[in-house]
Amino acid sequence: xxxxxxxxxxxxxLTLFFVFCFYGITVFAQxxxxxxxxxxxxxxxxxxxxxxxxxxxxxxSDFYGGDIKKVYNWVYNVNKLVASDPHYMAxxxxxxxxxxxxxxxxxxxxxxxxxxxxxxxYVVDASTPTPPVEGRGGEETSNQNAVIFGIISLILAVIALxxxxxxxxxxxxxxxxxxxxxxxxxxxxxxKVYIALVSIVLFIVGGFYLTxxxxxxxxxxxxQPKQPIYYSHRVHAGINQINCLYCxxxxxDSKTAAIPSVNVCMNCHKNISEYTKGPKLYDENGDPIxxxxxxxxxxxxxxxxxxxxxSWDPSKAKPIEWERIHSLPDHVYFNHSQHIRAGKVQCQxxxxxxxxxxxxxxxxxxxxxxxxxxxxxxxxxFNYDDKTGNKFYSIYERFHNDFKAGxxxxxxxxDIGGLECQKCHY
Amino acid sequence: MKNFLIIAGSIxxxxxxxxxxxxRRNTGRAYMPxxxxxxxxxTYAPTNxxxxxxxxxxxxxxxxxxxxxxxxxxxxxxxxxxxxQSAATKNPLTPGxxxxxxxxxxxxxxxxxxxxSKLDGNGPLWKDGSGPFxxxxxxxxxxxxxxxxxxxxxxQSVTYGKNMMGSYASQLSTxxxxxxxxxxxxxxxxxxxxxxxxxxxxxxKKAMPDSAMKKK
Numbered sequence: 001x002x003x004x005x006x007x008x009x010x011x012x013x014l015t016l017f018f019v020f021c022f023y024g025i026t027v028f029a030q031x032x033x034x035x036x037x038x039x040x041x042x043x044x045x046x047x048x049x050x051x052x053x054x055x056x057x058x059x060x061s062d063f064y065g066g067d068i069k070k071v072y073n074w075v076y077n078v079n080k081l082v083a084s085d086p087h088y089m090a091x092x093x094x095x096x097x098x099x100x101x102x103x104x105x106x107x108x109x110x111x112x113x114x115x116x117x118x119x120x121x122y123v124v125d126a127s128t129p130t131p132p133v134e135g136r137g138g139e140e141t142s143n144q145n146a147v148i149f150g151i152i153s154l155i156l157a158v159i160a161l162x163x164x165x166x167x168x169x170x171x172x173x174x175x176x177x178x179x180x181x182x183x184x185x186x187x188x189x190x191x192k193v194y195i196a197l198v199s200i201v202l203f204i205v206g207g208f209y210l211t212x213x214x215x216x217x218x219x220x221x222x223x224q225p226k227q228p229i230y231y232s233h234r235v236h237a238g239i240n241q242i243n244c245l246y247c248x249x250x251x252x253d254s255k256t257a258a259i260p261s262v263n264v265c266m267n268c269h270k271n272i273s274e275y276t277k278g279p280k281l282y283d284e285n286g287d288p289i290x291x292x293x294x295x296x297x298x299x300x301x302x303x304x305x306x307x308x309x310x311s312w313d314p315s316k317a318k319p320i321e322w323e324r325i326h327s328l329p330d331h332v333y334f335n336h337s338q339h340i341r342a343g344k345v346q347c348q349x350x351x352x353x354x355x356x357x358x359x360x361x362x363x364x365x366x367x368x369x370x371x372x373x374x375x376x377x378x379x380x381x382f383n384y385d386d387k388t389g390n391k392f393y394s395i396y397e398r399f400h401n402d403f404k405a406g407x408x409x410x411x412x413x414x415d416i417g418g419l420e421c422q423k424c425h426y
Numbered sequence: 427m428k429n430f431l432i433i434a435g436s437i438x439x440x441x442x443x444x445x446x447x448x449x450r451r452n453t454g455r456a457y458m459p460x461x462x463x464x465x466x467x468x469t470y471a472p473t474n475x476x477x478x479x480x481x482x483x484x485x486x487x488x489x490x491x492x493x494x495x496x497x498x499x500x501x502x503x504x505x506x507x508x509x510x511q512s513a514a515t516k517n518p519l520t521p522g523x524x525x526x527x528x529x530x531x532x533x534x535x536x537x538x539x540x541x542x543s544k545l546d547g548n549g550p551l552w553k554d555g556s557g558p559f560x561x562x563x564x565x566x567x568x569x570x571x572x573x574x575x576x577x578x579x580x581x582q583s584v585t586y587g588k589n590m591m592g593s594y595a596s597q598l599s600t601x602x603x604x605x606x607x608x609x610x611x612x613x614x615x616x617x618x619x620x621x622x623x624x625x626x627x628x629x630x631k632k633a634m635p636d637s638a639m640k641k642k
């Protein structure tokens with residue numbers, strides 16, 4: 001009995017041992033991560049130069065030679081060493097700033113060990129690539145359905161034609177058998193009924209497409225131009241949750257929403273030079289897009305060298321000539337701030353699910369009927385009493401009286417002049 | 427006859443299939459171009475024709491002018507001496523005149539993406555190091571560098587950029603930048619006030635995000 005128990009006990013101790021070991025390692029790594037993020041990450045990155053030099057491989061470099069004591073020495077004596085040691089003087093020249101000196105209270109030697117343990121692990125993890133998340137939905141099904149319906153109706157039409165032919169042949173045969181004399185049948189292309197039928201069908205179909213085409217003149221629904229840089233709104237506004245107004249801030253207080261300048265891109269891309277963490281990107285033919293190469297294109301416009309970020313001269317940047325997608329005719333006035341600030345309309349109401357679009361296409365028709373329809377249906381937040389309300393609406397006395405009397409329950413844009421011609425055309 | 431129908435049908439079906447998968451890359455035509463395309467220069471319109479004609483145009487406000495309602499231009503330059511001097515600059519806005527709701531909106535739109543909606547330096551671009559940004563944004567609540575930073579230095583940093591942060595002068599007007607800084611300072615003051623009411627020991631524990639100190 002005991003002999004059979006022994007291996008189990010052995011196994012148990014072994015497992016426990018491993019569990020503790022593993023637990024110890026993860027705790028160590030966790031500490032290193034929190035310490036690194038709170039003390040170092042503002043200026044240092046394990047893999048790339050930022051405000052300060054990258055820390056991956058620093059310990060193994062010729063200067064440190066794997067000696068962590070030299071790192072301690074630097075961290076606690078920054079101000080002394082930067083004035084005397086040629087290595088640090090050179091680094092100061094390269095990065096243009098000096099690290100904050102730490103004392104033993106704010107960061108202990110053990111902490112530094114943990115931080116460098118974490119950096120080592122980070123570099124190892126980063127060199128083993130993880131496959132990026134696949135992110136592509138199936139949008140083929142609706143197309144396939146239409147094709148199938150088309151084929152079926154074509155087959156049915158052919159069958160109907162054959163049956164008609166068979167029918168007339170049979171009739172002729174039975175007539176011949178019964179000896180009835182009938183006039184020679186008129187061929188279908190000279191049959192007046194046929195001709196009338198075909199011309200009516202042609203008139204209807206042709207008229208339909210002609211009208212549709214004429215209405216569609218200068219309408220750009222689904223317009224999706226090729227942009228100079230493959231910029232994915234899904235990655236920026238969707239996955240990374242950047243607010244629309246971060247780049248298109250003018251929409252809040254002006255007529256146009258503003259196409260962001262290179263400077264706005266570079267706010268983040270001064271730092272983010274690679275596309276590694278997001279889903280795979282594809283163009284319209286299903287060919288993969290290299291995100292890092294697209295960021296590289298931005299750097300060419302900005303004349304920015306990611307290897308020497310501190311030497312960037314923004315005045316040398318050239319504007320990116322983005323293709324404009326949404327445009328209204330000259331005879332229409334549209335104001336963004338009026339809609340999103342005063343009217344509290346969401347961007348997505350007119351621009352669609354931008355956060356799911358890689359390349360943006362025009363979602364709405366931007367036709368007059370489309371505008372008017374929205375003005376008829378959209379209810380106005382008529383409250384003007386409290387702090388959040390719009391004082392302007394206090395002038396509509398009759399509506400407010402009708403509210404109180406219970407004669408109406410809501411005011412739409414139409415009621416306050418949303419259908420007046422001069423509101424948009426003048 | 428039948429052959430003709432089949433051929434015509436398959437051609438139509440083929441066109442339908444091909445045209446369904448195409449992405450629309452053209453704008454289409456206009457019915458009355460005179461009324462559609464603006465003769466005047468509109469926003470986004472290229473200005474190279476203007477420049478070629480010799481007109482003096484650079485797309486910038488005339489030098490020495492101030493937009494209505496905005497402040498006098500900021501005089502400090504983007505260098506280290508100005509950075510040191512900026513500590514003396516005071517916020518020209520009086521606390522009562524600031525619409526804190528609007529300031530919060532400006533913070534959330536422009537700053538929250540990195541510095542976090544709770545000002546904890548953990549916005550969606552950083553996400554504890556798993557976001558795409560490779561440098562940790564400052565934690566306005568606990569990082570002593572920014573907790574003790576004078577508002578003038580903050581303004582200098584927001585105007586010209588600092589370390590990995592870019593310049594926000596193109597996105598936020600002078601007034602808006604001061605509003606955002608007032609918002610951050612008010613939040614910092616509120617959290618400092620909350621901390622002093624709690625016992626001192628507890629507040630230290632809160633300020634130290636790492637459990638490491640306790641273990642060692």
